[in-house]
Amino acid sequence: MLGIQTVEPRSFRPQAPRISTSPAASNSLDERLSHATVRKLESKEHVFCEGDPRLHVFRVEEGVIAIYKTLCDGRRRIIDFAYPGDLIGLGALDEHILSAQATCTSKVRCLSAATLESLAESDANLALKLYKSVCQELAATRSLLVTVGQRSAVERVASFLLALHRRSGEADDHTVTLAMRRSDIADLLGLTIETVSRTLTKLRTMGVIGVEQGGTTVTLCDVVRLTDLANE
Amino acid sequence: MLGIQTVEPRSFRPQAPRISTSPAASNSLDERLSHATVRKLESKEHVFCEGDPRLHVFRVEEGVIAIYKTLCDGRRRIIDFAYPGDLIGLGALDEHILSAQATCTSKVRCLSAATLESLAESDANLALKLYKSVCQELAATRSLLVTVGQRSAVERVASFLLALHRRSGEADDHTVTLAMRRSDIADLLGLTIETVSRTLTKLRTMGVIGVEQGGTTVTLCDVVRLTDLANE
């Protein structure tokens, strides 16, 4: 998932409840996941909604899933974007308290939440992994809180782009794909669509970034300057 | 700790990494805590700082501890206030990534972090408790994210006061004590001291609250109206 970092090291951290799926993790989990059924989602389709019984945990296989909460006045607050490899739907309650919606065509793998918990009950190692992962997750959410709480529009957008770039892993490739709408970015950063758009064009006219392909592809022309603008 | 809720049920949830210290929790933890040494803190004194080795986990016994992160430009972002009964200093890393500072004279109990982890390694039940607690914690931080991300000053301050009131537990007593400075509240809510002060006087002139004792005691005259203003 996408972490907007404000602390060093400037690396990514998971953003939503998830656990590592590396070989170091309990094999039982990976094995279960590899046998799990795959569900395909169209853009804007929901994986789950607030209030739904929390029957499954999902691992994103393809696409981008927005994790969000709906406010009482109908506004939407995106907490995080989940990318392939991320686990979503973990939690302490038997209901989902957030919604998860595909921002583009996506695929997820489904695992029974009850199964995962029963595994953890007899496997202290797995339970501890879950605990530590959520601690990391918490740290990342706090970072987003810092970013959203007191930073300007330019700082937020710059941080977001840098986070996306680092997320991609390809240090040489200075392009990032915005696999979500402007409204999704706005709801993540606590801005309006117009401000996001204006800020992107501002960065473009400054020569820091380039915007192509109808606004879905962004080239980071001057990463150093962008980092400076992010003020991290 | 203090959770600003934006979802129903409008109840409190823990805000910083902590676990329940109720009898239902592993006895080993409670026992350890009851034998732990107590440390007294003056106002503004630190429990720990960002970058410090994470040697201990603390339980707040008296007072209020602000959990915060320092930004690169020197600003401070308070993530949470920890109250008596709350555990602070939990985490996945061997360094603290946040600072903890007393907002007033306080007392904390110290427990070795290594001890807690070694207990959890052999006790799946304890580890699972840790996991679930941090999940709750995560949910609460996300709620604060929602509040801070897209709400007006009145909404934020109203939410904060209501959260404080619920935190106190005494439903009959309509007074809350602000055991922290305006600057602390401002840094939690992502506002300036002036705006916090102005908003409080605005609420006062509206007859929704009363401010006494040099601004440290607030009376909630009209909880219904305040809830309405909080827009939760």
Place this chain on the structure above:
DNA sequence: CGAATGATTGACCCCCTTCAAAAGCGGTGG
């Protein structure tokens, strides 16, 4: 092509920040 959805740009305005000053409050010492 025309309708629908999303992105961009412009104009205006309001809420909050910033800068500045005054007023409370508590402590210390003459």
Place this chain on the structure above:
DNA sequence: CCACCGCTTTTGAAGGGGGTCAATCATTCG
């Protein structure tokens, strides 16, 4: 007891950044 000082809070005035409303443009799809 009061003067003085430091810290915090309150209040005022001015300015700006982002929100809101609205129009235009771009892209996709039936």
